[in-house]
Amino acid sequence: MSADINIVVVDREGQRHELVAPTDMNMNLMEVCKSYELPVKGTCGGMAMCASCHCYVESDHQLKEPSDDEEDMLDQAFFVEDNSRLGCQIFMHPDLEGLAVTLAPESE
16 A cells, blocks of 8 residues: 555645645645645644644545644634634545645735
8 A cells, every 4th residue: 555645735826736645654734735835834833723724625535523722723713614624633644545625815
């Protein structure tokens, strides 16, 4: 079984990026985006404390339920939708092959 999955990230300018993400390194979506130099700040370092990695999950993947910390942060974020998640809380796993997300607009 391959340790990599293919995901799609649409950036804030609407450009589609097809990324290859490792599943054997415990990386989250924010870290994958940063490794491809996409405009995701990850200001808090992945602690679900800043929402700078806020994204919209566009695919029908079943994700782990958001933690209380993630829910609390999304309650304070701008432009929240029903499919909003924090990228730092989406860990790369083989079941996420084909995951598609759109980066949420920045609050500034």
